[in-house]
Amino acid sequence: xxxxxENLVKTLxxxxxxxxxxxxxxxxxxxxxxxxxxxxxxxxTIILGVYSDLNLLKESLEVFNNFRYVPTKAxxxxxxxxxxxxxxxxxxACFVEMRGWGKLPGSDVFPSVVRAxxxxxxxxxxxxxxxxxxxxxxxxxxxxxxxxxxxxAKLQVSSHDYxxxxxxxxxxxxxxxxxxxxxxxxxGILRNELIxxxxxxxxxxxxxxxxxxxxxxxxxxIFQMMPDKDVVSWNTxxxxxVQSGLYEEALERLREMSNAYLKPDCFTLxxxxxVFARHVNVLKGKEIHGYAIRHGFDKDEYIRSSLxxxxxxxxxxxxxxxxxxxLSEKDDVSWNSIIAGCVQNGTFVEGLGLFRQMLAANVxxxxxxxxxxxxxxxxxxxxxxxxxxHAYIIRVGFDQNMYIASSLVDMYAKCGKIMxxxxxxxxxDIHDSVSWTAIIMGYxxxxxxxxxxxxxxxxxxxxxxxxxxAYLAILTACSHAGLVDEGWNxxxxxxxxxxxxxxxxxxxxxxxxxxxxxxxxxxxxINDMPIKPTGSIWATLLSACRVHKNVExxxxxxxxMSTADPGNMGPYLLLSNMYxxxxxxxxxxxxxxxxxxxxxxxxxxxxxxxxxxxxxxFVSGDTSHPYYDQIHVALRDLxxxxxxxxxxxQISEALHDxxxxxxxxxxxxxxxxxxxxxxxxxxxxxxxxxxxxxxRVCVDCHTAIKFISKIMGRDIIVRDNSRxxxxxxxxxSCGDYW
DNA sequence: ATAGGGTTAG
Numbered sequence: 069x070x071x072x073x074e075n076l077v078k079t080l081x082x083x084x085x086x087x088x089x090x091x092x093x094x095x096x097x098x099x100x101x102x103x104x105x106x107x108x109x110x111x112x113t114i115i116l117g118v119y120s121d122l123n124l125l126k127e128s129l130e131v132f133n134n135f136r137y138v139p140t141k142a143x144x145x146x147x148x149x150x151x152x153x154x155x156x157x158x159x160x161a162c163f164v165e166m167r168g169w170g171k172l173p174g175s176d177v178f179p180s181v182v183r184a185x186x187x188x189x190x191x192x193x194x195x196x197x198x199x200x201x202x203x204x205x206x207x208x209x210x211x212x213x214x215x216x217x218x219x220x221a222k223l224q225v226s227s228h229d230y231x232x233x234x235x236x237x238x239x240x241x242x243x244x245x246x247x248x249x250x251x252x253x254x255x256g257i258l259r260n261e262l263i264x265x266x267x268x269x270x271x272x273x274x275x276x277x278x279x280x281x282x283x284x285x286x287x288x289x290i291f292q293m294m295p296d297k298d299v300v301s302w303n304t305x306x307x308x309x310v311q312s313g314l315y316e317e318a319l320e321r322l323r324e325m326s327n328a329y330l331k332p333d334c335f336t337l338x339x340x341x342x343v344f345a346r347h348v349n350v351l352k353g354k355e356i357h358g359y360a361i362r363h364g365f366d367k368d369e370y371i372r373s374s375l376x377x378x379x380x381x382x383x384x385x386x387x388x389x390x391x392x393x394x395l396s397e398k399d400d401v402s403w404n405s406i407i408a409g410c411v412q413n414g415t416f417v418e419g420l421g422l423f424r425q426m427l428a429a430n431v432x433x434x435x436x437x438x439x440x441x442x443x444x445x446x447x448x449x450x451x452x453x454x455x456x457x458h459a460y461i462i463r464v465g466f467d468q469n470m471y472i473a474s475s476l477v478d479m480y481a482k483c484g485k486i487m488x489x490x491x492x493x494x495x496x497d498i499h500d501s502v503s504w505t506a507i508i509m510g511y512x513x514x515x516x517x518x519x520x521x522x523x524x525x526x527x528x529x530x531x532x533x534x535x536x537x538a539y540l541a542i543l544t545a546c547s548h549a550g551l552v553d554e555g556w557n558x559x560x561x562x563x564x565x566x567x568x569x570x571x572x573x574x575x576x577x578x579x580x581x582x583x584x585x586x587x588x589x590x591x592x593x594i595n596d597m598p599i600k601p602t603g604s605i606w607a608t609l610l611s612a613c614r615v616h617k618n619v620e621x622x623x624x625x626x627x628x629m630s631t632a633d634p635g636n637m638g639p640y641l642l643l644s645n646m647y648x649x650x651x652x653x654x655x656x657x658x659x660x661x662x663x664x665x666x667x668x669x670x671x672x673x674x675x676x677x678x679x680x681x682x683x684x685x686f687v688s689g690d691t692s693h694p695y696y697d698q699i700h701v702a703l704r705d706l707x708x709x710x711x712x713x714x715x716x717x718q719i720s721e722a723l724h725d726x727x728x729x730x731x732x733x734x735x736x737x738x739x740x741x742x743x744x745x746x747x748x749x750x751x752x753x754x755x756x757x758x759x760x761x762x763x764r765v766c767v768d769c770h771t772a773i774k775f776i777s778k779i780m781g782r783d784i785i786v787r788d789n790s791r792x793x794x795x796x797x798x799x800x801s802c803g804d805y806w
Numbered sequence: 807a808t809a810g811g812g813t814t815a816g
Contacts, residue, residue, distance in 0.1 A: 179807055214807040221808095303808045335809040342810080373810040404811040439812040474813040505814040513816095537815050544816060572815070579816065608816075790816055 073099065084118045093118050106134065113142050120145035125153045144177040151180035159184040160193065173200065175209035182215035191223040213294040214301050220286035221308030285312055299330055307339040315343045338370040345378035353378045373401045380409025400431050408440035416444035439471035446479040449760045449787060452681040454479045474503040481510025484758055484785040484792050501532050509541040514792040515801040517549030533565060540572050547580035548791050550805045555580045575605045582612025587621055603633025610642050622646055637663060675739035675761045679750050686742035695746065702745040706776060715775045718768040738769050740786060748780060756783040764788045774798050
């Protein structure tokens with residue numbers, strides 16, 4: 069009996085990996101202590117190895133702490149065990165101490181150490197470890213190589229940020245943004261020890277990091293140098309390429325992978341699905357979905373989240389919903405995918421609803437959740453929701469996240485709170501082209517063209533090259549302020565900076581010329597464009613014709629427009645309004661009858677206002693609001709005071725063939741006036757009134773609101789469908805130019 | 807040792 073168990077112990081000690089459970093390991097340990105005591109260093113090392121391989125941290129540490137002299141193998145076991153249990157700081161600390169004792173690391177410990185660096189987001193430490201790997205000739209180890217690729221894929225900055233970081237010591241940047249450990253003195257000391265002792269890999273190679281002389285990123289470079297590669301290696305390099313936006317490379321790798329007779333698996337598929345989603349059409353995406361189903365991958369939760377995203381990116385949100393509803397367990401990623409899908413496809417209210425459902429389902433929102441939902445508040449101009457989200461963001465400490473900060477800037481700007489937007493912008497520690505563009509567009513929409521141009525220049529001083537969207541922002545600023553020459557200069561400079569103008573830029577210039585009254589120039593510009601003009605470009609010119617009362621050109625443009633975009637009722641509507649304004653009632657009514665025959669209906673003018681966290685909507689001529697009587701009284705009162713101040717209604721804007729009295733009646737039932745009157749009676753004196761309108765403000769309302777701001781001593785901010793008007797002391801920020 | 811979701815666009 070005694071000898072047979074002794075034989076078993078011997079067999080097990082010769083082959084420790086045959087121990088598969090905790091109780092087996094503990095029994096063996098107990099047996100050894102019983103028969104041979106606990107003094108044998110080599111036996112303890114074997115036991116520690118067994119515990120460590122089974123991820124038993126507590127047991128491993130008990131053995132480890134009993135050593136008086138720690139053998140190399142024991143160090144390695146503990147480093148591994150710490151890392152596997154998520155104690156990355158301890159793993160690194162142990163590794164540093166082990167190196168301090170002069171112990172030689174190997175392929176059995178590097179993967180864990182690299183993994184610890186990855187999780188701790190310690191790129192510089194990781195690079196030092198990489199240097200160490202090279203020095204010990206372990207770069208050809210499969211597992212170490214895979215771990216290193218994974219680390220660089222996760223921690224290196226993506227290639228489009230690159231120019232920002234080129235000129236600045238990158239270590240500073242990486243720590244200030246990515247590391248949560250900057251203030252952690254313990255790891256700080258650790259880091260310094262490591263960096264002092266192990267020379268950073270890329271510093272020793274070229275002094276240049278991330279990208280190097282070969283033009284390859286670190287991930288691809290390691291991949292190329294690896295002598296043995298398995299599916300994990302391929303998946304990691306493909307995932308890394310996708311993360312850095314190197315889509316072509318990723319797909320090329322995928323082809324090479326098949327040529328190497330390796331079968332793509334779940335990991336491969338969920339890494340490349342986003343590429344198909346963004347660069348190939350729905351059909352290709354469906355094909356991939358089919359492939360996933362045939363190979364049984366579609367039950368994988370990761371694949372499903374990717375599919376939700378893919379269908380949403382291809383504007384097929386219904387299909388996203390279908391996949392989403394199939395999920396048995398919905399985690400944060402699947403929620404965020406469907407929410408982002410809604411928001412990106414313009415169904416903002418649904419997006420907000422899903423966000424609430426996610427919270428109700430006790431799924432904690434992460435950074436991505438907020439940057440996905442904030443644009444919904446921006447587009448809906450629901451400041452109270454945006455503020456609530458902002459408060460939440462501050463409480464959980466996400467306010468320095470680039471994506472979140474940029475969407476907060478955008479949200480506040482779109483809600484007319486340009487100063488708050490600026491405040492957040494100024495407090496960001498790094499700006500990228502997106503955050504710059506958000507603030508520039510914010511100033512543009514709020515009518516502060518000067519500030520927009522200054523920021524546009526500052527952006528370039530900050531070494532950010534303007535891209536197509538940034539140009540669109542600055543052109544918008546110019547066109548809203550009537551800065552024709554500046555706008556034209558920016559437009560012509562685009563090619564010099566390697567940005568080729570697209571349809572939107574041409575549209576913006578056409579708008580710029582048209583608004584400025586240079587109608588014929590605009591007409592010629594549109595006709596001479598290298599791109600076929602669309603209905604919407606003609607529409608901007610048409611509305612310019614209306615503002616500058618050029619009926620002849622308007623008729624011509626309306627014709628062009630209905631050819632370019634036959635289903636659009638815009639031209640009829642505008643033209644009919646112009647006929648009305650010019651007193652050509654017959655032409656107007658003929659056109660309207662025609663529209664009715666074609667089944668076209670005019671969207672109702674609508675304005676809304678937030679009072680005490682509630683949205684109140686008013687349609688033109690609306691009498692259904694519970695406080696309508698008070699609103700009506702307030703409007704009459706206002707009208708009297710306006711008249712005393714010298715306000716004269718511009719009845720041509722009433723656009724209907726009715727007698728004078730009715731015209732002025734129509735004038736003070738416009739939806740924005742209802743909303744403003746309600747705002748005045750339901751908020752304390754002096755409070756700024758924010759109004760949102762779905763159509764452009766008419767000339768008469770614009771004049772009236774200027775008077776109201778003066779008489780009532782109120783700032784009134786009106787966002788119409790293209791910009792903001794800040795009314796103050798009888799003036800408007802648009803300078804009567806809109 | 808590997809995977810999915812995010813910001814600007816009249």
